[in-house]
Amino acid sequence: MAEHHSSYVPSTGIERWLDARLPIIRLMHDSAVSYPVPRNLNYFWTFGAILMFMLVAQLVTGIVLAMHYTPHVDFAFNSVESIMRDVNYGWLLRYMHANGASMFFIAVYVHIARGMYYGSYKAPREVLWILGVVIFLLMMATAFMGYVLPWGQMSFWGATVITNLFSAVPVVGEAIVTWLWGGYSVDNPTLNRFFSLHYLLPFMIFGVVILHVWALHHVGQNNPAGVEVKNVAKDTMPFTPFATVKDLFAMVVFMIFFAWFVFYQPNFLGHADNYIPADPLKTPAHIVPEWYFLPFYGILRAIPDKLGGVIAMFASIAVLAFLPWLDTSKVKSGRYRPTFRIFFWIFVVVTILLGYTGSQPTDKVVLSLGGRTILDMVGFAQILTVMYFAYFFVALPLLGLFEKPKAVPASIADSVLGDSAAAHK
Amino acid sequence: MTIASRSLIAALAIAGLATAGSSALAAGGNEHPPAQKWTFSGPFGTYDRAQLQRGFKVYKEVCAACHGLEKVSFRNLAEAGGPGFTAGQVKTLAADYKIKDGPNESGDMFERPGRPSDRFPRPFANDEAAKASNNGAVPPDFSVIAKARTYERGFPMWAIDIVTQYQEQGVDYITGLMTGYVAPPAGVKVEDGLHWNTYFPGNKIAMANPLIGLFDDSGKASDPGFYTDGTPVTREQVARDISAFLMWAAEPKLEERKQIGAKVMLWLILLAGLLYFTKKRIWSRLEGAH
Numbered sequence: 001m002a003e004h005h006s007s008y009v010p011s012t013g014i015e016r017w018l019d020a021r022l023p024i025i026r027l028m029h030d031s032a033v034s035y036p037v038p039r040n041l042n043y044f045w046t047f048g049a050i051l052m053f054m055l056v057a058q059l060v061t062g063i064v065l066a067m068h069y070t071p072h073v074d075f076a077f078n079s080v081e082s083i084m085r086d087v088n089y090g091w092l093l094r095y096m097h098a099n100g101a102s103m104f105f106i107a108v109y110v111h112i113a114r115g116m117y118y119g120s121y122k123a124p125r126e127v128l129w130i131l132g133v134v135i136f137l138l139m140m141a142t143a144f145m146g147y148v149l150p151w152g153q154m155s156f157w158g159a160t161v162i163t164n165l166f167s168a169v170p171v172v173g174e175a176i177v178t179w180l181w182g183g184y185s186v187d188n189p190t191l192n193r194f195f196s197l198h199y200l201l202p203f204m205i206f207g208v209v210i211l212h213v214w215a216l217h218h219v220g221q222n223n224p225a226g227v228e229v230k231n232v233a234k235d236t237m238p239f240t241p242f243a244t245v246k247d248l249f250a251m252v253v254f255m256i257f258f259a260w261f262v263f264y265q266p267n268f269l270g271h272a273d274n275y276i277p278a279d280p281l282k283t284p285a286h287i288v289p290e291w292y293f294l295p296f297y298g299i300l301r302a303i304p305d306k307l308g309g310v311i312a313m314f315a316s317i318a319v320l321a322f323l324p325w326l327d328t329s330k331v332k333s334g335r336y337r338p339t340f341r342i343f344f345w346i347f348v349v350v351t352i353l354l355g356y357t358g359s360q361p362t363d364k365v366v367l368s369l370g371g372r373t374i375l376d377m378v379g380f381a382q383i384l385t386v387m388y389f390a391y392f393f394v395a396l397p398l399l400g401l402f403e404k405p406k407a408v409p410a411s412i413a414d415s416v417l418g419d420s421a422a423a424h425k
Numbered sequence: 426m427t428i429a430s431r432s433l434i435a436a437l438a439i440a441g442l443a444t445a446g447s448s449a450l451a452a453g454g455n456e457h458p459p460a461q462k463w464t465f466s467g468p469f470g471t472y473d474r475a476q477l478q479r480g481f482k483v484y485k486e487v488c489a490a491c492h493g494l495e496k497v498s499f500r501n502l503a504e505a506g507g508p509g510f511t512a513g514q515v516k517t518l519a520a521d522y523k524i525k526d527g528p529n530e531s532g533d534m535f536e537r538p539g540r541p542s543d544r545f546p547r548p549f550a551n552d553e554a555a556k557a558s559n560n561g562a563v564p565p566d567f568s569v570i571a572k573a574r575t576y577e578r579g580f581p582m583w584a585i586d587i588v589t590q591y592q593e594q595g596v597d598y599i600t601g602l603m604t605g606y607v608a609p610p611a612g613v614k615v616e617d618g619l620h621w622n623t624y625f626p627g628n629k630i631a632m633a634n635p636l637i638g639l640f641d642d643s644g645k646a647s648d649p650g651f652y653t654d655g656t657p658v659t660r661e662q663v664a665r666d667i668s669a670f671l672m673w674a675a676e677p678k679l680e681e682r683k684q685i686g687a688k689v690m691l692w693l694i695l696l697a698g699l700l701y702f703t704k705k706r707i708w709s710r711l712e713g714a715h
Contacts, residue, residue: 039711081496081569084678091678092685241707249700256693263686264468264590267572272595275573275675276565285626 007034031217036236037243038223040416044114045221046250047107053251054104055209059202061097062146069149071195073188076151077277095266101143102269103258105292108136116323117344119332120222126324128215133321135208140293140317142201145194147290152274157287159186159194165300168307185280225415226333227408235412288359295351298358299388302381312385319392326392328400336406340399347391350384357381457576458601458624461665463593465672468687471680472673475654477508480670482652483663487635488567491559494545496568497674503541506680507673515541522546560618562631571595571668571675576624595675596668598624603664606634636663 008029010016019026068087070079083090112132115121121129144162148155163180167173182189220229229235237243261268269291273284289297299316303309319326334341360377367375409415464473481502484494499519502510510518522539524546529535539546548564549555555563565573575594578586586592601624609621609628619629639658641647646658656662673679 078496085496085501091682095682237711242711245700245704245707249697249704252693252697252700256690256697259686259689259693263682263689265587265592266682268587268592272573272575275569 006030031213031239032244033238033240035217035239036220036229036232037239038221038229038235038412039237040223040225040412041221041243041246042224043246043250044110044118045223046247047111047114048216049247050107050251050254051104051111052209053254054100054107055202055205058097058100058104059206061093061100062199062202065093065097066195066199069195071149071192073151073191073278076149076191080150092262095262097146099258099261099266099269101146102261102290102292103254104139105143107254108139109292112136112320113348115222116347117334118222118224119226119327119329119334121323122222122327122332123324124219125215125222128212128219129324130321131208131212131215133317135205135212136320137317138201138205138208142198142205143290143292145198145201147274148191148194149198150274151191151278152271153276153278153282153284154271154274154287156186156278156280157284158289159190161287162289163190165306165310165313168310170307222332223412223415224333224335225409225412226331226336227410227412227415230411231413286361291355291359294355294358296354296358298354298356298381299385301358301362302378302385304378316385316388319389323392323396327396328398329396329403329405330400331405331408333408336408337399337403338406339403340395343391343395343399346387347395350387350391354381354384354388357384456623458597458605460591461593461597461600461668463596463669463672465669465679466593467590468683470683472506472508472669474507474509475656476666476669477673478510479652479654479656480666480668480673481508483667484567484670487638488667489545489548491548491555491564492570493547493549493566494568494674495547495566496544497677498542498544499539500541501677504677507677508670512541519543560631564632567671567674569675571599571671573675574598593672596672599668599671600661600664602630603636603667604660606637636660639663 006026006029008019008023008026010019010025015025018024065083068079068083068090070076080094083094085091087093115129115132144158148159163177163186166176166180169176178184180190181187182193271288288294296313296316300309300313303312329337329340331337334344357377357380362376362378364377365373365375366377366380367373409418464470464476484492499515499522502508502518503512503515519539519541522543522545523536524539524543525534526537527534549558552563572595576598578594602622605623605625606620607623609615613621615621615629619631620633621628622630639647639651640660644660649658651658652662676682
């Protein structure tokens with residue numbers, strides 16, 4: 001969809017004056033009021049707004065938390081506890097922020113899965129998609145560094161394990177790790193820089209989100225039918241009030257889910273170990289990353305070679321950026337791709353199972369016969385890793401060539417009216 | 426909604442939470458402590474003031490010899506949502522403690538009676554002193570211990586826990602630990618300085634049964650009047666009381682959190698309902714809307 005004609009009409013003298021000098025109200029009007037939205041979007045399309053809400057919630061709670069937090073190895077743990085005990089509603093801020101990170105990732109995984117199911121990465125949305133992958137990477141870096149700040153056992157040992165990954169880089173690996181740490185182990189300089197970067201990266205996320213939304217508004221939204229807007233009058237509706245009220249409703253429903261954890265299960269998504277102050281001399285029984293990293297952690301541990309594992313882990317995320325070219329099908333939406341759909345769901349299950357392997361001890365037996373181990377956790381993760389990459393490098397390229405897609409509706413309007421006609425039968 | 430999108434919801438809900446509960450810290454191979462009934466569990470849970478006061482007595486007279494409570498202040502004992510001591514009681518209580526302060530005008534450190542604003546003093550001057558009197562191990566501080574201990578829930582229990590709001594692993598574990606000192610199974614050798622406990626990860630725990638002084642060999646209370654509120658002094662009762670007190674110490678704002686939570690939930694659900702109907706109404710303007 002090309003840029004639509006601006007329908008903003010300044011109604012007061014001040015607005016006319018401002019519009020001639022800085023058309024910022026026009027920009028807001030065009031992007032949040034009159035912006036044409038496909039009529040057939042389902043509730044999976046509300047996760048963009050939910051993510052925007054989560055980003056702002058994390059920024060606001062984080063900025064206030066930073067006013068009370070002390071980034072020093074001797075005081076960090078205690079300053080977090082004093083937030084919980086002595087700062088007015090400090091417990092609320094901290095629990096919102098800690099659980100907010102998990103909610104952010106739940107929402108982003110739904111958002112990514114939606115894009116993968118409905119082919120939202122395909123032309124002309126490749127740049128929009130790649131910007132999304134960049135946001136995802138920045139989110140992961142931010143979340144990882146944020147988890148280090150309370151300076152509990154899992155903070156310390158998680159930081160040690162993850163930063164040590166870079167030592168796998170040939171020749172300069174050790175030097176990189178020393179540079180990251182600011183010393184020869186995870187220590188005060190590490191905590192300090194992680195705090196600094198944890199404060200910086202969200203604003204970088206915000207910047208890339210602006211680009212992401214800009215790209216979105218330039219090319220227009222994909223939709224469940226996967227056909228582009230042909231007739232703006234018939235196929236779309238103005239963003240306000242239609243999408244606004246729908247997004248708002250979905251956001252509040254998501255907030256109920258969020259509040260359930262904040263008020264009733266605030267430590268469910270965390271680790272008990274992180275309530276033990278960091279002790280460099282005592283390694284926890286299991287060092288486990290936060291749940292949202294587990295599938296990638298599973299891939300890391302599946303490869304017996306350290307460098308190979310690190311490459312596979314980063315590749316498992318980087319491969320997302322190449323989706324627009326790996327998927328050869330002309331049809332966007334999974335709704336009209338029966339065979340693709342099977343592979344998509346296998347991929348979802350494989351990713352969840354990879355997360356499971358990431359959470360378990362590597363020598364745990366998955367399958368045994370007559371007392372003999374047939375498959376341990378590493379072996380299981382290896383099979384799943386192959387399946388994970390096969391989705392991108394085998395299934396998607398070949399499906400486009402061999403799959404017989406179902407008939408795609410002629411237009412979005414047809415798709416909507418067809419749906420409702422079927423519903424009334 | 427299509428079948429595809431409905432199954433997508435289900436799969437993602439599972440995906441989002443699938444791995445969350447599977448990372449408990451307690452090493453495997455141990456019995457799970459039995460689930461206790463707690464007044465502070467569930468969405469409307471509150472602490473039992475009398476229980477917290479009894480638990481505090483256990484802490485003060487038994488645990489405090491080795492375990493600190495350094496993030497808790499005396500004043501917290503009189504704050505809302507806590508054991509409910511009066512300000513006067515806390516003042517008297519604090520004065521019983523010697524607090525190191527200073528330096529004074531001549532540059533010397535000195536000891537003075539505690540004030541409500543002071544935190545509980547550490548039982549040992551430093552970690553080395555703690556190690557010296559405890560076989561080389563530092564007894565952990567108790568301020569957040571109830572949140573720092575757990576046991577593996579396993580699938581599908583952790584998923585059910587989201588709905589039932591079960592989050593008392595820590596206190597159930599501590600109660601189990603306090604009642605779990607039994608003779609080791611036949612043929613198992615327990616090294617000197619270690620003790621057998623049913624619920625401790627790996628079973629061999631350095632801490633001797635801390636409640637041993639309260640009970641004689643037959644398990645009867647050596648001082649039946651230990652509790653002044655008439656509560657029978659049994660091993661299980663004492664274990665539950667100290668656990669509840671430690672939960673409060675770790676989560677002193679629990680009551681406030683749950684009370685605000687109820688209001689937030691009610692408000693959000695009402696708002697969601699209003700928005701749902703607003704959305705329906707607005708969307709009815711669209712031609713062919715469903």
